[in-house]
Amino acid sequence: MVTKIVDLRSDTVTKPTEAMRAAAASAIVDDDVLGSDPTASLFEAEIAALVGKEAACFVPSGTMANLICVLVHCEVRGSEVILGDKCHINVYENGGISTIGGVHSRTVPNNPDGTMDLDLIEAAIRDPHEELYYPTTRLICLENTHANSGGRCISLEYTDKVGEIAKRHALKLHIDGARIFNASVALGVPVDRLVQAADSVSVCLSKGLGAPVGSVILGSKSFIVKAKRLRKTLGGAMRQVGILCAAARVALNDNVSKLAEDHRKAKILAEGLSRIKGLKVNSASVETNIVFFEILESSNISVEKFCNFLKEHGILVMAVDTCSSIRVVLHHQISESDIHYTLSCIQLLFPQYLVGN
Known part of the structure; x- marks a missing residue:
C-alpha cells in the first residue's frame, strides 16, 4: 500500500498552507461585484504595484484571464492576434478567443526556447490598407515562461524588441505570465521591468505561487475597467472574493522566494x-x-x-x-x-x- x-x-496541485487557510478564514470581506471588498481591493493594488501596472483584476482562472485580455484588446470581431503555435492560448484554452470573441489567430512557429522569430512576427502583421481581404491585426501575445518549451524564460531584451514591433505598428502586446515570477527569479530581472513593454499581463496565482485558486489581470486603469465588465459577462465576477484574495496575498508574500x-x-x-x-x-x-x-x-x-x-x-x-x-x-x-x-x-x-x- x-x-x-x-x-x-x-x-x-499545490495545497493551501495553514497560513493561507488562516488568512482566508479571517479575511475582511464585502461584495466585490459592487467594488467594496477591501481584501480584494488591497490585493489587487499590491500586485499591480509589484508588476508595475496601474490596476489589477482578480479572476477565477488563467484561461479566463487570457480570454478577457485578448477580447479587450480586440474589441472588434474579426480582429487578429499573432501568437506562437505552441502557446497556451492557442493549444489549451478551447479556442475561446475565436468561439467567444470572434478573434482570429495567426500563429507563428515557436522556437525551442519559446520565442518566435522577430521577422516572422513582423511579417505576420496585416497590411492595414488591405482590410477588405484580411483580418485586422490588433495584438501580439507572448508567454513567459513558455510551458510547452519546457518552462524556458523569455528574456527582457526579446520582450522589449517585440514591444517595439507592437508600438511601431500601433498594436498591443499581451503577456501570458502564468509563471512570470518564475521567469523573473530565473533571469534575475524584477517582474515589473520584465513586463514593462506589455499593455496587459495575466499572472496565475495557483501554480508556483501555490494559492488555492485564481489569476490576476494587470494593465492600465481604463483596460481594467473593460476587463471587469467582461469578467461579469463571462460569469467570473464573485462576491466575497476577498477570502480567495487573502490566500493569494499570502502566496505572493511567502512563495516567490x-x-x-x-x-x-x-x-x-x-x-x-x-x-x-x-x-x-x-x-x-x-x-x-x-x-x-x-x-x-x-x-x-x-x-x-x-x-x-x-x-x-x-x-x-x-x-x-x-x-x-x-x-x-x-x-x-x-x-x-x-x-x-x-x-x-x-x-x-x-x-x-x-x-x-
Missing part, C-alpha cells in the same frame, strides 16, 4: 534523469521548474507502463502529446528527498542506471 505521494503532474529552490530541484531531477540509459533529457535547457524527457524506443518501455509503474510507487507524472514524452513540474511542496525517491523508483525500471556519469 502506497503511503507516500509525490505529485509531479503540475505546480497547480521559494521559486529558486523549485528551479534548483528541477535541475537535480533533470541531471539524475540524464544518467539513466533509456531516457533522453536536455538538462541544460531546464531553466525553471518544468522538466520534459523522452523514453527511448530502445528501452521497450511505453509511456503507459512508465506512468503506471510510478503511480504504483506513489509518484504521479503527466504524459504529453507525443507517444514517448513525459512532463514533470516542481513546486514548493516537493522536497529534495522526493526527487531522490523518484529517481530511485525510475532506476528500478532501467537497471542500466549509470551512477556518477
Whole structure:
C-alpha cells in the first residue's frame, strides 16, 4: 500500500498552507461585484504595484484571464492576434478567443526556447490598407515562461524588441505570465521591468505561487475597467472574493522566494534523469521548474507502463502529446528527498542506471 505521494503532474496541485487557510478564514470581506471588498481591493493594488501596472483584476482562472485580455484588446470581431503555435492560448484554452470573441489567430512557429522569430512576427502583421481581404491585426501575445518549451524564460531584451514591433505598428502586446515570477527569479530581472513593454499581463496565482485558486489581470486603469465588465459577462465576477484574495496575498508574500529552490530541484531531477540509459533529457535547457524527457524506443518501455509503474510507487507524472514524452513540474511542496525517491523508483525500471556519469 502506497503511503507516500509525490505529485509531479503540475505546480497547480499545490495545497493551501495553514497560513493561507488562516488568512482566508479571517479575511475582511464585502461584495466585490459592487467594488467594496477591501481584501480584494488591497490585493489587487499590491500586485499591480509589484508588476508595475496601474490596476489589477482578480479572476477565477488563467484561461479566463487570457480570454478577457485578448477580447479587450480586440474589441472588434474579426480582429487578429499573432501568437506562437505552441502557446497556451492557442493549444489549451478551447479556442475561446475565436468561439467567444470572434478573434482570429495567426500563429507563428515557436522556437525551442519559446520565442518566435522577430521577422516572422513582423511579417505576420496585416497590411492595414488591405482590410477588405484580411483580418485586422490588433495584438501580439507572448508567454513567459513558455510551458510547452519546457518552462524556458523569455528574456527582457526579446520582450522589449517585440514591444517595439507592437508600438511601431500601433498594436498591443499581451503577456501570458502564468509563471512570470518564475521567469523573473530565473533571469534575475524584477517582474515589473520584465513586463514593462506589455499593455496587459495575466499572472496565475495557483501554480508556483501555490494559492488555492485564481489569476490576476494587470494593465492600465481604463483596460481594467473593460476587463471587469467582461469578467461579469463571462460569469467570473464573485462576491466575497476577498477570502480567495487573502490566500493569494499570502502566496505572493511567502512563495516567490521559494521559486529558486523549485528551479534548483528541477535541475537535480533533470541531471539524475540524464544518467539513466533509456531516457533522453536536455538538462541544460531546464531553466525553471518544468522538466520534459523522452523514453527511448530502445528501452521497450511505453509511456503507459512508465506512468503506471510510478503511480504504483506513489509518484504521479503527466504524459504529453507525443507517444514517448513525459512532463514533470516542481513546486514548493516537493522536497529534495522526493526527487531522490523518484529517481530511485525510475532506476528500478532501467537497471542500466549509470551512477556518477
